[in-house]
Amino acid sequence: MQLNYGQEEFIMHPSGCLYWPSQNTVLIADVHFGKVDHFRKNGSALPSRVGLENFKKLNQILEEFQPEEILFLGDLFHSTQNKDWDRFTAWVNMQRLRMTLVIGNHDIIPSYHFEDLGIKVVPEITRGALYLTHHPEEKGGFYNICGHLHPGFRLRGEGRQQLKLSCFYKKEHQLILPAFGAFTGHFLIEPEEDEDVFVVSEDLVLSIR
Known part of the structure; x- marks a missing residue:
């Protein structure tokens, strides 16, 4: 599903990522690496393979778009380092593209660990008329692309x-990305008349309008 803002074109992908063709860049929010292992460590009976789905999705995105850059819009990791950190380190070392992490509220792993992997860590990104953050923000004259909410919609x-x-979840001056992670849950939204919702399924992105 294509989305335009001014002269910029974006592609909303069923994985939950947003592809920016003119920059050959993929934007991803709320992966929450390590969440499954975090819950398993605290007694939840979750199969470990669930956590591997995030790597599988990332590899599919890289194969499909061949991007030069990934912008992670916060909550890349759910909490402290666990087994997923070792998997992530191995995955990053196999890549040949730029990566930037916009810090989210769950990103409590010290920034230097990411920087040691060659990942740039920033509080926000401004590119042209775009304002890229983790939390939904307002900035006059800018279009905000963000995450954090894990937006979901109930179809009846x-x-x-x-x-x-x-x-x-598209507002007049803002686009909130779905959570990319495989074990993240939803915050159900009720859009206003001037807003739009694009639900994602296994292979489709569809406007509810």
């Missing part, structure tokens, strides 16, 4: 069928 059928899906 003619009977009592209900389906909750992740979504891109």
